[in-house]
Amino acid sequence: MGMADVTLIDAVTMALAWELEHDPRVVVLGEDVGVNGGVFRATAGLQARFGAERVMDTPLAEGMIAGVSIGMAAQGMRPVAEIQFMGFIYPTVDQMINHAGRLRNRTRGRLACPMVLRAPFGGGIHAPEHHSESTEAIFAHMPGVRVVIPSSPARAYGLLLAAIRDPDPVVFLEPKRIYRLNRQSVEDNGKALPLDVCYILREGEDITLVTWGAMTYETLKAADRMAKSGVSCEVIDLATISPIDYDTILESVEKTGRLVIIHEAARTGGVGAEVAAIVSERGLYDLQAPIRRVTGYDVVMPLFRREMDYMPSVAKIVDAIQETLD
Amino acid sequence: MTTFKLPDLGEGLPEAEIVAWHVAEGDTVKVDDLLVSVETAKAVVEVPSPLSGVVRKLHAAPGDIVQTGAPLVDFEEAAGAGTGDARQRAPAERPAPEAPPEETARADAGSVVGSVQSGGEILEETAIAGGRRRRERGRIKAAPAVRAQAKRLGIDLAQIEPSGRNGQITAADLGAFQERARRPAPRPAAARPAAPRSVTAGESRTLRGPHRAMAQSMTRSRDEVALCTIFDDADIHEWVDKRDFTARILRAMVAGCAAEPALNGFFDPETLTHKMESRVDIALAVDTEQGLIVPVIRNVEQMNLDEIRGAVGRLKEATRNRTVTPEEMVNYTITLSNFGMLAGRYATPLMVPPTVAILGTGKLQHDVIAVMGGIEVHRRIPLSLSFDHRCISGGEACRFLAGVIADLEKPR
Numbered sequence: 001m002g003m004a005d006v007t008l009i010d011a012v013t014m015a016l017a018w019e020l021e022h023d024p025r026v027v028v029l030g031e032d033v034g035v036n037g038g039v040f041r042a043t044a045g046l047q048a049r050f051g052a053e054r055v056m057d058t059p060l061a062e063g064m065i066a067g068v069s070i071g072m073a074a075q076g077m078r079p080v081a082e083i084q085f086m087g088f089i090y091p092t093v094d095q096m097i098n099h100a101g102r103l104r105n106r107t108r109g110r111l112a113c114p115m116v117l118r119a120p121f122g123g124g125i126h127a128p129e130h131h132s133e134s135t136e137a138i139f140a141h142m143p144g145v146r147v148v149i150p151s152s153p154a155r156a157y158g159l160l161l162a163a164i165r166d167p168d169p170v171v172f173l174e175p176k177r178i179y180r181l182n183r184q185s186v187e188d189n190g191k192a193l194p195l196d197v198c199y200i201l202r203e204g205e206d207i208t209l210v211t212w213g214a215m216t217y218e219t220l221k222a223a224d225r226m227a228k229s230g231v232s233c234e235v236i237d238l239a240t241i242s243p244i245d246y247d248t249i250l251e252s253v254e255k256t257g258r259l260v261i262i263h264e265a266a267r268t269g270g271v272g273a274e275v276a277a278i279v280s281e282r283g284l285y286d287l288q289a290p291i292r293r294v295t296g297y298d299v300v301m302p303l304f305r306r307e308m309d310y311m312p313s314v315a316k317i318v319d320a321i322q323e324t325l326d
Numbered sequence: 327m328t329t330f331k332l333p334d335l336g337e338g339l340p341e342a343e344i345v346a347w348h349v350a351e352g353d354t355v356k357v358d359d360l361l362v363s364v365e366t367a368k369a370v371v372e373v374p375s376p377l378s379g380v381v382r383k384l385h386a387a388p389g390d391i392v393q394t395g396a397p398l399v400d401f402e403e404a405a406g407a408g409t410g411d412a413r414q415r416a417p418a419e420r421p422a423p424e425a426p427p428e429e430t431a432r433a434d435a436g437s438v439v440g441s442v443q444s445g446g447e448i449l450e451e452t453a454i455a456g457g458r459r460r461r462e463r464g465r466i467k468a469a470p471a472v473r474a475q476a477k478r479l480g481i482d483l484a485q486i487e488p489s490g491r492n493g494q495i496t497a498a499d500l501g502a503f504q505e506r507a508r509r510p511a512p513r514p515a516a517a518r519p520a521a522p523r524s525v526t527a528g529e530s531r532t533l534r535g536p537h538r539a540m541a542q543s544m545t546r547s548r549d550e551v552a553l554c555t556i557f558d559d560a561d562i563h564e565w566v567d568k569r570d571f572t573a574r575i576l577r578a579m580v581a582g583c584a585a586e587p588a589l590n591g592f593f594d595p596e597t598l599t600h601k602m603e604s605r606v607d608i609a610l611a612v613d614t615e616q617g618l619i620v621p622v623i624r625n626v627e628q629m630n631l632d633e634i635r636g637a638v639g640r641l642k643e644a645t646r647n648r649t650v651t652p653e654e655m656v657n658y659t660i661t662l663s664n665f666g667m668l669a670g671r672y673a674t675p676l677m678v679p680p681t682v683a684i685l686g687t688g689k690l691q692h693d694v695i696a697v698m699g700g701i702e703v704h705r706r707i708p709l710s711l712s713f714d715h716r717c718i719s720g721g722e723a724c725r726f727l728a729g730v731i732a733d734l735e736k737p738r
Binding site: 005007036040124125126127128131132152153154155176177179180181182183184185193194196197198199200201203236237245247248249254255257284285286287288289290304 | 441442445446450451455465467469473490492494
């Protein structure tokens with residue numbers, strides 16, 4: 001229950017350990033999560049501490065990992081499955097859309113599916129092919145599935161606890177570029193943070209910046225840069241990608257009249273489009289300028305030499321802010 | 327001498343098997359040269375040289391299993407190597423078996439997972455959980471198109487009373503505001519101190535009220551209208567009542583409209599629509615102490631001369647008392663400017679779009695007229711008819727003016 005300066009990945013481990021210790025229904029499963037402690041060390045030491053029955057290594061079969069988790073969840077357990085990389089998550093899409101998301105509806109409320117599917121995602125770590133995409137929109141489009149993305153150690157801890165305790169399936173995507181980027185004082189007290197709300201990282205008056213995941217860092221830096229020229233940016237971390245907390249965004253846009261959305265994912269069909277659509281539908285009369293998006297491109301994510309060209313940079317965000325203010 | 331230890335290739339795997347060495351002891355290597363191929367549980371990985379120098383010792387042979395963090399190669403570093411460029415530093419110096427190799431572009435190529443950047447920075451943030459109730463802040467609500475239109479017209483939305491749903495300003499609000507601004511309502515005398523009739527030489531003034539409206543509407547007129555003006559005179563020598571000017575001119579305008587309806591109406595340049603009105607609602611430009619105001623007499627076409635005279639009287643009274651309301655100053659079809667009270671015979675009066683014509687009457691004068699068999703002195707009204715040549719032809723304008731003159735020249 002100590003207070004410690006921890007990284008985002010440490011916070012994930014802390015939350016898993018807390019929940020394994022306090023809820024006997026919780027199990028952790030995935031490829032190399034046991035003996036090796038996970039490809040990024042998220043589960044390091046957990047098998048030694050809680051045993052191989054609660055921290056289970058699985059075969060390299062993501063569809064099975066999701067399916068087994070759904071089965072356990074339906075029968076009263078709280079599985080937390082790890083997919084090594086988001087690039088390997090696609091075999092689970094069938095399980096998540098056809099079973100996890102609709103179990104409650106299919107059984108007319110008799111069975112729920114309290115599972116968490118964790119996966120590192122996003123670019124910027126010079127990884128090989130198909131290790132860098134941000135495809136959160138695929139899961140955001142699934143009814144009955146929550147999508148949650150933390151952007152700081154504190155939110156990784158609090159939101160993962162909330163995700164495990166939530167009675168419905170949660171896809172919990174961890175921005176791996178910021179796994180070890182910095183440390184934050186997080187109290188290991190088992191206290192969850194609310195799901196389904198945005199987190200306002202900075203309050204401002206002139207423009208609203210909506211982002212999530214690793215892009216919160218570039219966005220905050222852009223906000224810092226704008227502050228030097230007297231522009232006050234409100235920075236909102238979406239945090240729960242689906243369902244989206246529109247009230248917070250609409251309230252902010254009502255105040256500022258301007259909106260820039262920043263995400264790493266490819267532009268077309270990205271979650272940013274959904275945010276823009278809702279603000280157009282419900283906040284149009286507050287807008288002083290067109291909504292802008294700063295996003296990845298509609299191309300295959302480049303390999304490491306060019307990957308930073310693909311990602312939204314502080315400069316690109318600043319440009320978009322200035323165009324919106326003009 | 328520097329010892330390069332087997333880095334964690336990112337999988338968290340404890341060991342790797344040497345597949346093949348690409349250098350031998352005594353070889354000189356440069357940074358990024360291929361050093362060794364190792365096989366982890368995941369893949370065969372090519373490990374590049376972390377620095378430039380001479381290979382002094384290989385710690386393992388092909389087929390050997392090397393633990394992560396165990397010595398792999400001893401280097402004699404080249405002079406100057408490892409300084410300056412951060413990319414060339416470090417992996418060999420890192421003792422911690424779990425620490426990933428420093429972020430060097432080449433080293434990344436040899437990693438299965440990639441390289442997660444580590445930082446020691448302490449994050450301090452005060453994140454506020456959202457989901458609060460929305461509150462009304464009294465901000466201006468207007469569609470982007472309305473905002474753009476307001477910007478184009480130079481109108482400050484804060485001045486506009488919204489009429490739309492949920493308190494939003496509509497395009498119609500903008501139009502109504504503009505209409506009012508063009509001919510603002512004079513308020514009761516007590517409500518507003520009278521502006522000085524004339525400015526003092528050497529001072530500047532910011533235009534207010536009717537002056538400001540005039541500046542805006544005249545600018546718009548100049549920018550939009552293809553102005554053409556025709557001059558002529560009406561001989562009123564035969565008039566029975568010599569002083570009945572305003573009412574007679576208004577009646578004559580109705581006669582002009584009857585002769586040529588094209589001038590009584592509106593033009594929309596967006597749709598190139600020219601709309602002729604059957605009602606004749608004449609705006610009367612009146613010079614007041616507050617500046618130019620333009621009240622309207624409605625349905626003049628339905629009035630006889632007495633009724634017109636009565637309407638003009640009431641209008642003058644209301645103008646004097648400043649009780650003309652904004653509603654009485656909008657939506658007219660044609661304008662009369664009776665400017666020649668002090669001086670000026672002819673002018674090129676400007677109409678306010680979307681109307682298409684304005685008739686100016688100048689200072690009455692006794693003119694020497696050539697008549698059959700000699701010369702006579704007659705009183706004449708100088709007429710200046712401006713029309714919007716975008717939608718009205720010269721012929722139409724002349725027919726209108728001829729109709730006006732014919733009616734004006736009647737004895738009564």
